[in-house]
Amino acid sequence: MSSSEGLEVVDLAVAWNGVRVLDGVTFSLRPGELVTLMGPNGSGKTTLLRAIAGFEPVAAGRVSLEGRDLARVPPHARGVGLLFQEPVLLPRRTVAENLAFGPEVQRLDATLVAARVAEAAERLHLGDLLDRPSEALSGGERQRVALARTLAARPRLVLLDEPFAAVDPELRAELRSEFRRILLREGVSVLHVTHDREEGLFLGDRVLLLDRGRLVQAGRPREVFENPATAGVARFLGYNVAREGDRLVAVHPTEVELLAPEGAEVEATVVASGPVGDGWAAFLEARDGARWEVRGRSGPPPVEGARVGLRGRRRVLLPR
Amino acid sequence: MRRGAAPTLALAPVSLFVGLLAALPVAFLVGRALVSSGLPGLVAAWSDPLNGQAVENSLVQGGLSAVATVASGYPLGVLLGRYDWRGRSVVRAALVVPFLLPSLVMVLGVEDLFGPTSPMAQALPAVTQLARGVPGIVLVNLLFNVPMVALLTAVGIESASAPLEETLTTLGAGPLRVYREAWGPPSWRGALAGGLLTFLFSALAFAAPLLLCGPRCYTVEARVWSLVRELLAPGEAALLAGTMVVLLVAPALAYFLLVRRLEGAGPGASRRLRPIPWRSPGAWPVLAASVAVLALLTGLLGSVVARAVVAARPGGAPGSAWGALFTGSATAGGIPTSAALVNSLVFAGSAAAIATLLAVAAGFARRDGVRSALRVYLFLPLLVSPVVLAFALATFWRPLLGGDAQVWLLVLLAQATVALPFALQSLDVGLAAVPRAFREAAQSLGARPFAAYLEGELPLARGALVTGALFAFALGLGEFTATYFLVTPAFTTLPVELYHYAATRAAGLADALAGLLVVVSLAAFLLVQRGGYRVLL
Numbered sequence: 032m033s034s035s036e037g038l039e040v041v042d043l044a045v046a047w048n049g050v051r052v053l054d055g056v057t058f059s060l061r062p063g064e065l066v067t068l069m070g071p072n073g074s075g076k077t078t079l080l081r082a083i084a085g086f087e088p089v090a091a092g093r094v095s096l097e098g099r100d101l102a103r104v105p106p107h108a109r110g111v112g113l114l115f116q117e118p119v120l121l122p123r124r125t126v127a128e129n130l131a132f133g134p135e136v137q138r139l140d141a142t143l144v145a146a147r148v149a150e151a152a153e154r155l156h157l158g159d160l161l162d163r164p165s166e167a168l169s170g171g172e173r174q175r176v177a178l179a180r181t182l183a184a185r186p187r188l189v190l191l192d193e194p195f196a197a198v199d200p201e202l203r204a205e206l207r208s209e210f211r212r213i214l215l216r217e218g219v220s221v222l223h224v225t226h227d228r229e230e231g232l233f234l235g236d237r238v239l240l241l242d243r244g245r246l247v248q249a250g251r252p253r254e255v256f257e258n259p260a261t262a263g264v265a266r267f268l269g270y271n272v273a274r275e276g277d278r279l280v281a282v283h284p285t286e287v288e289l290l291a292p293e294g295a296e297v298e299a300t301v302v303a304s305g306p307v308g309d310g311w312a313a314f315l316e317a318r319d320g321a322r323w324e325v326r327g328r329s330g331p332p333p334v335e336g337a338r339v340g341l342r343g344r345r346r347v348l349l350p351r
Numbered sequence: 352m353r354r355g356a357a358p359t360l361a362l363a364p365v366s367l368f369v370g371l372l373a374a375l376p377v378a379f380l381v382g383r384a385l386v387s388s389g390l391p392g393l394v395a396a397w398s399d400p401l402n403g404q405a406v407e408n409s410l411v412q413g414g415l416s417a418v419a420t421v422a423s424g425y426p427l428g429v430l431l432g433r434y435d436w437r438g439r440s441v442v443r444a445a446l447v448v449p450f451l452l453p454s455l456v457m458v459l460g461v462e463d464l465f466g467p468t469s470p471m472a473q474a475l476p477a478v479t480q481l482a483r484g485v486p487g488i489v490l491v492n493l494l495f496n497v498p499m500v501a502l503l504t505a506v507g508i509e510s511a512s513a514p515l516e517e518t519l520t521t522l523g524a525g526p527l528r529v530y531r532e533a534w535g536p537p538s539w540r541g542a543l544a545g546g547l548l549t550f551l552f553s554a555l556a557f558a559a560p561l562l563l564c565g566p567r568c569y570t571v572e573a574r575v576w577s578l579v580r581e582l583l584a585p586g587e588a589a590l591l592a593g594t595m596v597v598l599l600v601a602p603a604l605a606y607f608l609l610v611r612r613l614e615g616a617g618p619g620a621s622r623r624l625r626p627i628p629w630r631s632p633g634a635w636p637v638l639a640a641s642v643a644v645l646a647l648l649t650g651l652l653g654s655v656v657a658r659a660v661v662a663a664r665p666g667g668a669p670g671s672a673w674g675a676l677f678t679g680s681a682t683a684g685g686i687p688t689s690a691a692l693v694n695s696l697v698f699a700g701s702a703a704a705i706a707t708l709l710a711v712a713a714g715f716a717r718r719d720g721v722r723s724a725l726r727v728y729l730f731l732p733l734l735v736s737p738v739v740l741a742f743a744l745a746t747f748w749r750p751l752l753g754g755d756a757q758v759w760l761l762v763l764l765a766q767a768t769v770a771l772p773f774a775l776q777s778l779d780v781g782l783a784a785v786p787r788a789f790r791e792a793a794q795s796l797g798a799r800p801f802a803a804y805l806e807g808e809l810p811l812a813r814g815a816l817v818t819g820a821l822f823a824f825a826l827g828l829g830e831f832t833a834t835y836f837l838v839t840p841a842f843t844t845l846p847v848e849l850y851h852y853a854a855t856r857a858a859g860l861a862d863a864l865a866g867l868l869v870v871v872s873l874a875a876f877l878l879v880q881r882g883g884y885r886v887l888l
Contacts, residue, residue: 086517086625106520107529113521119514121532133522177518184522 036097037061037220038083038188043092045075045082051090052078053244060188065214065221067235067252069228071267075244076224080190083222084113096188112186116193118177120165126176127152127161133184151183154213171202178210182217189214191223195230207234228268232256240264262349271323272349273297279350282343284312284326289333295340299323304332315339358716361801365713365729365771368705372768373731376743381593383746384586396590404567405574409595412485412570413554416492421546424497426640428504428542433534434634435626442645443505444876446498449648451822451872453829453846455558457491459853459865460651462563463658465490487563492553494651497644500545506613507541508534513624526631534624537613544609547602554599555736557832562853571595572738576836579742589746592739603734607727652869659866662859672859676867686843688864695844698759698834699827702766706774707820709767714778714812715804733772741765741836759842765833770823777822781815782808817878825875829868 038060045053053075060066070076081087083094085106094101101109120129130151134144152158155175160168168176174194181189194210195203211234214221225231231238232252240248240255248260259265262272265281272281275296292298297317304313311332315323323341325333333339385393396402430436431443449457463469465482472479481490511534519529557576560568569577571591578588627634662672676688686694713729732740744761752760785808793803809816831846838847845868852861 081517084517084521086520106517107523107525109521111521113517115514115518117514119512119518121515121519132519132524136523136525136528180522186521190521 037064038222039093039095040079040083041093041095043079043082043094044090045078045087046090051244053082056092056241056244056246058239058246058249060220060222062220063215063218064236065211065223065234066237066239067223067225067231068239068241069225069231069267070241071263072226073243074241076226076241077192079241080113080192080222080224083188084111084190085109110187112181112184112189114174114177114181114189114191114194116196118170118173118194120168120173120176120180122165125162125164126157126168129165129176130157130161130180130183132180137184147183147185151179154182154217155179155209170198171206174198174206175209178213182213182219186219189219189221191221193225193227194223196225196227203230210234240267242267258347259349265347265349269324270347271321273317273321273323274319275346278348280343281347281349283345284324286343286345287323287325288342288344289325289327290340290342292338292340295342297321297323297341299339299341301333301335301337301339304335306332315341317341361712361715362725365709365775366725368709368768369729369731369771372744372764373735373740374728376747377592377596377735377739379747380589380739380743381596384589384593388586388590392586393590396587397594399587401566401569402574402587402591405569405571405591406594406598408560408568409554409570409572410598412488412492412556412560412568413550415485416489416496416553416556417546417550419489420493420496420500420549421542423493423640423644424500424545425504425538425542426637427497427501427644428508428545429538429637430641431501432505432508432538433624433627434629434637443502446502448652448872448876449495449498451825451829451875452495453558453831453849453868454491454495454556455562455831455846455849455853456655456829456865456868457495457651458559458562459849459861460655461487461491461494463654463862464651469654482563484564485568488556488559488568489553491559491563492549492556494648496545496549496552497648499548500542501644503541503545503548503613504538505541507537507539507544509623510541510613511537511624516624526627526633540609540612544606544613547606547609550602551599551606551733555595555738557738558850562850572736572832575742576738580836585742585746588742592736592742596735596739599734603730604727607730611726655862655865655869658862659864659869662863662866667859672863676860676863686840688845688848691843691845691848692867694842695828695846698763698766698842698844699824699830701763702770702827703774703820703824705763705767706770706823707816709771710774710778710819711809711816713775714782714809715801729775730772732768737765737769737830737832738836740768741833744833745837755839758837758839761837762834762842762844765837766827766830767823769830769833770826773826774819774823777815777819778812781812781818784815785811821875821878825872828871828875 040059041057043053043056044051056079058066068076068079078087082089083101085101085104089102096110121132127148130148131144134147139147148161152161155178157172157176157179160172160176165173165176178194191210195206198206207230223231223234225234232255235252237250238252238255239246240260242261242263248255248264255264256268259268259270259281262279262281265272270281270283271287272279299315299317302314302316304311307326310326310328313325313327313333315325317323325341388395431439462482465471465478465487467479467482469478469482480486516529516533519532524532554570555572556570557572560570560573566577571594575588575592575595578584578591661669663669667675735743741761744765748761749755749758789811790800790803790808793807794800798807829846830844831850834844835847835850838844845864849861849864849868851857852864
């Protein structure tokens, strides 16, 4: 990708009171690409988003969008749309007035503003809600209005900060698919922050993994999922991490085989077990104190208190 | 005890206190005057040109003071609420000092700064206009209230939603549009609340009209005092007082509504707004206006302290006034200053204790909020002016207490009544910061609601409680108007003595005493600052 396209973040650092909460972060986004940024709580995901949007002072490094260095560009002139976990709508205004906000501050003429409002409303199926005050909307409706309003301003980059975290699970699945479809059709670059690994792997064309302020892995969702680069990434993706000799290995809970304890590589006691979704889950404690999670689909779950042997069907070697 | 009875019981002492010491006496005062003089008396009171002039003065001085104070205090509030600078927290905390001072000290400060003998008047004689008449009164009101407007503006700004501001910015809104949509409206609410409170305090000002202008500038407060004390017309005074209470109901209610909105901060209030960069266009005008206000306040307090240090009796050496004050050779109210100091400390300490205990009991019920009508009722002492309060207390309670012998009790109760709204408000702010989950956890562990409050929530709100108590103490120490109305010579307090010295132009003694009050107020401020809580009022 040439530097004149999409978003480019090079060696970015953000410091709070002299302590670097982001350090050496480098990545790029192609136009129209949807990338998810994942990591545990406190890893610096939201700080990275806010630094790109211009709300966090950058200690070092460079952020450029479509070839333009953003260092001296104020947040309102960056062309970057930001959506929060809690949708923030203008109080005491209708949906239409909210949608019109971006085009209006860009000083577009009234007919163009109206056209943008109608277009955004149509994309997010908000036609029936246009005259409704923002206070009278449900959580899902508010989030859809917030996205429509962002799109009506025609940003070159959309930053989503866990926009589905506050909606209930049923609606979350629906909104995820809807947002992905709309954003891809829009052709805008999207950086989507989430600490929900399933959401991140499902939505992203690529995923970035942040841990303690550093970018530790990037790649296509399946590549990253199947080959976690560090123990931290493996744990975040739900793997069991165990020591095998002088090496660390990662084993996914669905790849753990339960055996008789005698002669097994790992011997463990079942601490808790029970049904989960269409299968079961068991939590075990190995003799060396390591915790294991095992997931199965067939047969009954192991009995609590039982001693079992464990073997990883597929093991990922982690760097030392 | 049935469910719900405990909060009602907890509210009983404070409700009874406000009822017996504010609502009932004032109703009795006005009711008795209405019954005895009837409608013709009321019409006569209203048609008296001097009474009309007093009402007009109250409204004009209150209005001018409110406008001038909001115009001066708003930039300072913005500087405190939106810009990041070294020393901000110290300045913010120190702004409470002028509010703790008796307004008499402000009057003397304005005379020291702009009066005919001030260094500034030597260089620019026209400034003496600022030390007398309506301009002088407005200036005193401004200096007394400008910190409150600035603080309320800053509180309003802090209630603004940071996510809203950032969302609008990413939609392309520039700084001015973001101001209009995101943080301007809450800042206006704060400033307006401060303006309304300035109007209330200024419309009821007492010392400044008396000392800087005289009868032609009397507010209703001063006129009521004059009718009772000088013209011996208590019936007419009561009718005028009742009229003023009615006139001030609307601004007082508007103030309460605004403060409630400030307390119920917006959805984004949990995260602070980003500081505005100093290179932004509006930064320097805000800074310039703020520095001017701070310089004026500092200059005023500085000149009071400077005069106090060298205060001399006529013909005496610099500092000789201090000796005269404390050796007993100078007496204004009939007792030496040291005795007046003891009176002040005892009254203020007792009043603070009463107000704090009532606030603690009420806090149990009020932490979940109370009905608006009850809230207004509890804050009635703020609505009833000190002179009207003292007049009502004297009319209703003095005969029942056996005349002047128990006047000390009336002074003490009057000071507690004046301080009560501040103690209530301070504890409210502290209790609001204690997570509700804490109480629920304590109760789920077996603590009864009141035990959970006393042993759990109250210790967590200790800072606010201490701040409220110290604030009540400082207000009692500086309380002049009601005390002056009620007190007999044996129970004279420092502010009353200061008034006597100022009124009789015993300048050296007045200067020294004003300095002493500044020092005591500064000590109270330092203690309040240690509490770390703010008093929203």
